[in-house]
Amino acid sequence: MVNVIDYVPGDTVLHRLNPVTKLGVAAAIIIATFTADTYPMLLALLALTFVLGLYARATSKLVSLLKLLVPIAVVMLVLQTAFMRQGTPVVLWMTSEGLVTGSKASLRLLGVALPLVLMLSVTKLNDLANACVEVLHVPYRYAFTFTTALRFVPVFGQQMNAIMEAQCARGVEYDTKNPIRKLTLMLPLCVPLLVSSVGKTDATALAAEQRGFYLRTRDSSYKRHPMRALDVVVLACGVVLVALGIAL
């Protein structure tokens, strides 16, 4: 199973940046993507994400995510063209204006989702949590909740998979081609998933407490995450990027 938020090990500058800086970079790209309004800028931002991904050797993650996002982007494009009928007709019902706004919306969708995943895939979750606590002064409780939630995503994914397989082997038609039928068949499975997740979260809380969770302070972390000169430079680049996004 390919998990999009798995850590990709490496020793690039991107890996070594402070996790908070990485979040900042991702945020900068995302904000710039929202504010940019020209094709060159939108494409450049996407290209930047891919160049960074290539550099951090995390392109496979981006590609697997793209496979998921491109169909959604295409649907968005078609819907946009259906609603935006101004401008000159180009092909079928599509108009020039519809195509322009639609394609930009699709590009934005890709430009928003990819940077965040890229940054998460070059950052260990615990480092991210600890850095947020240390640099941003986020209370540890929230950071812990966040990392635990992310950690449970693949666990629940596996569980859902096991449940589907078990039901399929009983003769429930998950292999049906009809997506609506599949959805109605999947609904009852929420019960076993919910039951087990409640038990899991309770056990997690207990285990964390038994390992001194409530004693933890901002200075507990063994690994320190100070902001270095490089981080400042990278963040400054991020600000420039946002400015460019607003201008272009």
Place this chain on the structure above:
Amino acid sequence: MQESKSIIEMSHVTFRYGEAAAQGKEVPAALRDVSLRIGEGEFVGVIGPSGAGKSTLASVLSGAIPHHYRGELFGSTLVDGRDTCDVTLTDISQVVGSVLQDIDTQMVASVVEDELLFGLENFGVPHDQIEDRIARTLDTVGVAGLRDRETATLSGGQKQKVAIAAILAMRPRVLVLDEPTAALDPASSALVFDTLRKVREEGVTVVVIEQKVALLSEYCDRILVMDGGALVLDGTPREVFAHADELRRIGVDSPRVARVYNSLARDGLVRGATPCLTVPEAAELIGGLVGSAVRGPAHTADDARAAAIRAGSKHVAVPRPHAVDATPVVSLEDVSFAYPGGTASVDHLDMRVYPGEVVGIVGQNGAGKTTLTKLLNGLLRPASGTVRMAGLDTREVPTSAIAAHCSTLFQNPDHQLCKDTVLDEVAFGLTLQGVGEKDARERAAAVIARFGLPSDEAPFSLSRGQRQMVALASVVVMEPEVVLLDEPTSGLDYRECMTVMDTVSDMAERGCAVIMVCHDMEVVSDFAERIVVMADGRILGRGGTQQMFGDADLMRRACVRAPQVTELSQVLARTTSPEFAGISQVSGIVDLTEEMVRRG
């Protein structure tokens, strides 16, 4: 042992779970008047049937009761001299470290090193000592090479060891573990216990809840037996396993060699109450009883001679006769399959199963056993070769159609259950196959009655063992041609395990082909006529159960340990008399020994 300073003292502890109990309402007690003293440095095993209060006992020791679980608590528990009610859970956990049953919920980090850091950081271990602690702990547990690995990529056994290391790094004086080997194969289970033994040598007291009696008897120096919330037996493994009748009544298994001893003692051949716990001990005992009179020919016994003796022996199980010309109900021909990403694969599998057969599939974790079952029930399609299930080529029909012929009992019943009542649950599979609602419910009700299950209750409100029974009932009601069992006995106590296996044997008697993946070699030996031995995605060997278990080289290559009685009969055949060769049952060894003593 008794002289050592005590680290835990429980006196007259009774506990009832839940809000209702806290408000003084009547709820059955999970622990009843338990008094117990555990000395520093002991290695204590806890065993008992499901619902006996083992996990509750662990919660009391670790302080989760009274600090996390609500309920009504009587009596006192002193951990290192302090009453657990008077100190916080955090204080208790600095003395008692506990490893939960479901380690996925215990893990906090995605990388092994961070997992160990978590507790150290929280308890404020000075940062200049942390490096040393991590390195030493990983070394003790034997996972130094895994330090930078992602926890998600670890095998079950490795994960379990990391979970132990994460607790051990905090230097607790007591380590409490709740069924640490439940999901592991025999080889990994033994490695986990090796680790625990090493931990104990470093001075840590170990308390482990475990169902595998052979492990308990080999590693622990004290065993507690629980039943219905009470502590019923407490002593060294020899003392405890001498109470054969009482253990059977409670529903706790005994090591097979202990059963041999107990049977011999019952018949007056040996005196005293010090059962053997290992194969060499039992071999020596029987060798001594039978004497050297018959030892002569053993050294020259060749295979033909042994086979001749075996053929005439009434102590060797006769394979169930099935028609030689019968058509196999399941057949695999040169089947290969690889998961995307190349993480695991199975190659060139060939196998045939006939109606009425019970076939066991054995091998280490990762040998490809589960992949094989998924190829059979159609959850996976072969990349090459053909899988035929009841005449259907699995590549040509949807999985849901295969389900009409082949039912699977999964390791975890919770993945299977999805209805509001037991009756709906059991009838569900039938309605999926197009059986009318009324007919389905009637058939379901009949099976439920046979199993003695509460038909109107919600499956999720039942105990783990009962949930497994509901899952089993939904398999039985289908009257399939083939049943696949994936670890049918894991998580069950001895009595539940026997109920499951007896039901399965009944189905085989009535012509159903049974294929079971199982780590419990005693169960395989007792119920399977043939086994398929797998390793690294290949079939290493297949044949009669005893013949396969008897092939020491094969067993070693597959990292499978033959059941105790088979090992014993092999040793006895070598050292005492070739007549012992091929015996697979406790009764066979006992009968033959008694016969030889009378003759001798």
